Amino acid sequence: MRTKLGMLIASVSLLVSAAPAWAHHAFAAEFDSTKPIKLKGVVTKMEWINPHAWIHLDVKNEDGTVTNWMVEGGSPNTLLRNGFTKLSLPVGTEIVVDGYRAKDESNKANGRDITFPDGRKLFVGSAGQGAGAPESKPDK
Amino acid sequence: MLHALALAACVAMAVSAQKLPPTAGGQPDLQGIWSNATITPLERPADLAGKPTFTAEEAAAYEKQVAERSNVDHRSGNAETDVATAYNQFWYDRGTKAVETRRTSLIVDPPDGHIPAFTPEAQKRVQERRAWMEAHATDGPDGRTLGERCILWATAGPPMLPGPYNNNFQILQTRDQVVILNEMIHAARIIPLDGSPHVASNIRLWMGDSRGHWDGKTLVVDTTNFSDQYSFRGSDRNLHLTERFIRTSPDTLLYEFTVDDPTAFTKPWTAQIAVTRTKGPIFEYACHEGNYAMTDILAGARAAEKQAGK
Amino acid sequence: MLAPANAQNQAFKPPRTADGKPNLNGIWQAMNTANWDIQGHAAQAGQVVSLGATGAEPPGIGIVEGGEIPYLPAAAQKKKENYANRLKLDPEVKCYLPGVPRATYMPYPFQIVQSGKFILISYEYDGAVRTIYMDNPGPAPVDSWMGWSAGHWEGDTLVVDVTGLNDQTWFDRAGDFHSDALHVVERYTLAAPNVLNYEATIEDPQVFSKPWKISMPLYKHLEKNAQLLEFKCVEFVEELIYGHLRKQPSK
């Protein structure tokens, strides 16, 4: 498995045509495809930073304790051009994150899909495809 | 501020300088290379207590006595004395003359020719400092004097005092500033004359922050903002120094300084030094660059420890 | 401090661009040590012994008008802690973007490019860059390192209102800091052919008890063919930031 993973990293970063969604960095090098994770929690902070935005959320564990997770998105600039502002994802918003956990097993994951508890997608459509701001976009 | 007697002497001498030409800017001309070498001590020696001035004969006798005493070319002492003597008299330039006024101390005020008593706090600070230096004399560079460390030369000041050699300084003037370049240890003060205020009080400098102005024919230099680590004869960071320069003849200046530091001294004190024109030039005194001695002192101490440990 | 230059300014007629504005184009640089400490400071030993005199901190009379920064009590304490830990905490050490106003007086030149529509300032340090919008861009969408700059002319002075600054930058290497409530109003005024007076009013009610001001002249680079070169420092700090995560050869 480890070898296979290594090969995957190589293929993502080297094989030109194999990476349909290459971002600033190879997510496959940062996150573990064998560790899918689903997090339901409350936003404690949104870092509108580059190269990628990071959403911090408090997730309640089964034993009642709370763990703060960090979830990686894309470059926020695209969102800004679509009308998002620093007020667009207020602290306290409940979200569900579907992603993969960081390889160093820290409490980080990528936000492969991020939805609200009722299933509406938070970051939906493609700016480039004229989707504009999502209907699920929280109040400004 | 001037001691009455000193002032009289000063004015008397200044009279002869009245015909000296001013600078192109119209200021009294202090420019040139000067020496403050003298054998007169800062404080009056105990055996001269109560005797503020010499007669001409006494002065001659004193000069002769000092010359003999300070001559290091004799090898009569024990080995320890001999090594401390360091090198031949030829290297020295302490002057051979008492100051022209034949005073028995450079200090003119208080009249006893002595630095006033320390305040109790200063006394304590100075003693603690002395003890620390003794206890850590060779532990590291900070156990050595600022002079040995080439940070500051005790007689280069401010204030400037005569030392055993290189007692030379040069004065340059422009309309807006005066420069006092002391050969030791290539320290130049560039002093504004434009009435600008001292730098902010948190800026502390080894040589302080000097501002000058003309008081008639006298250049008055006011210096504050001294570093916490600097101490002139026991002064602390509150040291407020006033220096006065007046041309007394084509070849002489009278230099007077007053030390005012109420947290260190129980009262202000003033000294005067007759300064004479000397031939230049001022040579570079690059102290730190050739300071093998610091390495040798510390290396010697480490070697001694090693031997003691064996 | 700038009084003489301002007085001079009354007589000085600035060169103008084709659209009639004072021509601020050029490569400028501060000639002071404010980046070490915006307040007056004496020289002192550096933080890294092996750098010797090259790492020592040079003195400066300061650029803060009135000398003191009016910190709120808690902020004054934080500044002290920042200062004590400055080698670790100063964002410049990590090659982070410098923010405003610090970018102005770092020991690197910067270039003003003035067109009819925008004014852009390109800083040599870290390739930092700001666009000054002359068309009222509205509020900053999010906070950023170099902020959100809206400019207008007041007579012959370019006034730039800077908001949207994050709380990650410092004013200097001495730990002087601000929050994300920082609001900076900069004023650029040509005072002589090669002198640009710079003033900035700093406001941040979370950190300071009242607004305060810095000011300094900026000087134009007159060297033949002067130009900014790259100072892309990220590469220079990788060992510092990521070195502990390097693969150990033994393993």
Added chain:
Amino acid sequence: MRLRALAALGAFLAPVWLLGQQSLPVTAKAAASTATAKNWTPPRTADGQPDLEGVWTNSTLTPLERPAELAGKEFLTAQEAADYVKRLLQQVSSDRRDGGPQVDVGRSYNEFWRDRGNDLVADRRTSLISDPPDGRVPPLTPEAQKRVEATRAYMRDHATDGPEGRTFAERCIAWGTAGPPMLPGPYNNDVQILQSSDHVVILNEMIHDARVIPLDGRPHVGPEIREWMGDSRAHWEGSTLVVDTTNFSSEYSFRGSDANLHLTERFTRVSPDVIQYEFTVYDPTAFTKPWTARVPLNKTADRVYEYACHEGNYALTDILAGARAAEKRK
């Protein structure tokens, strides 16, 4: 030293996504402006220069190189283009969740974060490369081939040993499409141009890279000065701004180029909303012949936002920490 030279290849490797998916925006508007180019006179700045100012985007789905499946077909018909665009968008979309976890993690996050454009270049050319006519980057010279392979091998073997094993983009040192030359990428394809009487600024949103380019005819800096973005000089040829760039860092590599890279970029405003951007790559020690690409820049009302790459680069820490954690588990 050797390690650095090898790492240099990273720049070549960085624009991994380029092959699949970029291109020029070929909106109807753009197509129309090309048509009007002949009798249209560009506006002038107050200084009298052709006015290129504003914010422009080079988003497009047209790839730099012609895909193998389109070999021999230089242009698409309107219908072919529509089908092709549909297929491309489907293929590159990161909203899909098929393909298994390894592909899925590579897709990173939703398509919403991206801005790759939704159309081909206006003339429906099947590659951005216009010369050679086959639409492909010419073959590398044998030495360049060797160098690129060595770097590739180094990057493969040392992918997570330290920062040098990562691409320059991941290290926030240089961005594969910010250039020069500038190419479209998956997002933030924005370029702001400013002109003063004697300089032009080309500010690429990625990764806050601004080139401040003298127009006064001065020579390039000395050969000992090498820069990631090279040393650019510009002049006007009629209404075309010509930018000449040399002095590239020996660590920088554009598609296999080396320190001898000599780049010429030409900006021509062909309509109110389009600048035709064309660049030619000369590098005789790297490529067997020069090559040229054309990328339309389309006017946008958007603003360029700060892209402070290094400051928030948690990912590089995570990648290396992940590798160390994996070693420990071993």
